[in-house]
Amino acid sequence: MHYLSYKIPRQRLVLKGTRIGLGMAALGRPEYINIRKYPDPDKSKSAYKESAFKVLDLAYEKGLRHFDTAASYGKGEQFLLEWNQIRAHEDVELSTKWGYSYVADWEIGFRGKHEVKEHSLAKLKEQWQYSKKLLPRLSTYQIHSATFESGVLQNSEVLLALGAIKSKTGIKIGLSVSGANQEAILQAALLVETNQKPLFDSFQVTYNILEQSCHSVLKEILCTGKTVMIKEALANGRLLKNENFPHYGKLYKSLEKLSKKYRVGADAISLRFVMDHLKPQLVLSGASNTTQLRENLKAMDFQLTDEELKCLASLGAETNYYWKERQLLEWQ
Numbered sequence: 001m002h003y004l005s006y007k008i009p010r011q012r013l014v015l016k017g018t019r020i021g022l023g024m025a026a027l028g029r030p031e032y033i034n035i036r037k038y039p040d041p042d043k044s045k046s047a048y049k050e051s052a053f054k055v056l057d058l059a060y061e062k063g064l065r066h067f068d069t070a071a072s073y074g075k076g077e078q079f080l081l082e083w084n085q086i087r088a089h090e091d092v093e094l095s096t097k098w099g100y101s102y103v104a105d106w107e108i109g110f111r112g113k114h115e116v117k118e119h120s121l122a123k124l125k126e127q128w129q130y131s132k133k134l135l136p137r138l139s140t141y142q143i144h145s146a147t148f149e150s151g152v153l154q155n156s157e158v159l160l161a162l163g164a165i166k167s168k169t170g171i172k173i174g175l176s177v178s179g180a181n182q183e184a185i186l187q188a189a190l191l192v193e194t195n196q197k198p199l200f201d202s203f204q205v206t207y208n209i210l211e212q213s214c215h216s217v218l219k220e221i222l223c224t225g226k227t228v229m230i231k232e233a234l235a236n237g238r239l240l241k242n243e244n245f246p247h248y249g250k251l252y253k254s255l256e257k258l259s260k261k262y263r264v265g266a267d268a269i270s271l272r273f274v275m276d277h278l279k280p281q282l283v284l285s286g287a288s289n290t291t292q293l294r295e296n297l298k299a300m301d302f303q304l305t306d307e308e309l310k311c312l313a314s315l316g317a318e319t320n321y322y323w324k325e326r327q328l329l330e331w332q
């Protein structure tokens with residue numbers, strides 16, 4: 001493993017349109033960052049499994065082919081594995097993540113952190129044993145929320161083990177990032193090499209109208225042909241009009257105006273913003289149910305004008321403020 005001064009090779013690359021994928025964060029466990037006022041009436045495992053299958057089936061029917069989960073999304077990885085085995089679609093791509101464990105054990109009202117981070121070789125080995133069952137549809141294996149504090153980008157044992165998984169299976173190795181220093185972590189990740197080659201092929205990053213701090217680095221990454229997968233495109237739901245966030249009044253008004261023009265909800269406008277402003281390969285819908293998914297997918301039916309993109313882009317929040325507010329969102 002080496003750290004080199006990394007110059008991103010610039011290629012002429014024709015960027016194809018952004019595809020929408022489905023993320024499983026809200027589908028595999030009874031509590032997540034839910035901003036909506038009305039909790040699910042039935043929080044049993046069987047109800048969640050049934051609902052997850054419905055959302056996965058609808059997504060497939062509507063043409064989605066990428067599905068993202070994590071070892072720590074409650075039963076999210078298991079639901080996706082079972083759905084994948086039963087439906088046996090040959091044209092889907094799956095991605096998952098290692099590095100957090102779900103410890104809430106489906107306890108409603110669980111106090112404390114629902115997921116615990118451990119970026120150790122032991123955790124990687126343990127979680128890979130399960131995640132590898134997603135092969136051969138597994139396309140991308142990601143470090144879940146890589147940080148400087150966890151030391152994962154300097155842990156040569158872990159990086160070499162990921163390099164070995166990549167050589168053995170041919171899948172992409174990726175990482176997800178969160179927090180005010182997403183950009184710095186991405187820059188550091190781009191320097192990581194195993195076997196004299198860059199280790200990371202795929203980058204899952206928060207990008208939305210309020211949080212655009214990674215725009216430049218993501219554009220650079222896109223120019224290399226590596227994969228950019230956008231998460232939290234709706235700022236966990238904060239982009240939908242909500243009286244608890246009165247400081248976004250101006251943004252809500254702009255979204256409302258565009259919603260009327262395109263006859264879609266603010267969710268579709270916000271997803272479309274990511275598609276047209278950044279043009280990543282993938283943006284994840286985090287829909288909790290089929291109704292939300294249908295609304296989200298309306299983003300596929302129109303395009304924002306340059307003027308509209310410029311207006312929305314000007315309504316971003318200050319990065320540190322955005323992440324402080326994100327930290328305060330409750331799991332319920």
Ligand SMILES: NC(=O)c1ccc[n+]([C@@H]2O[C@H](COP(=O)([O-])OP(=O)(O)OC[C@H]3O[C@@H](n4cnc5c(N)ncnc54)[C@H](OP(=O)(O)O)[C@@H]3O)[C@@H](O)[C@H]2O)c1
Nearest residue numbers: 023024025034035036176231232233234235236237286295
């Ligand atoms: N660190 C990481 O690696 C990481 C972190 C976060 C996410 N992710 C990935 O990214 C995916 C998407 O992120 P996300 O779900 O956290 O954030 P998101 O897409 O920004 O927000 C999703 C939430 O927005 C609300 N929503 C969506 N459509 C709606 C509609 N039409 N009407 C009303 N509310 C609507 C829902 O909230 P309610 O559930 O309250 O209704 C839903 O849970 C995840 O599933 C996961 O795969 C990865």
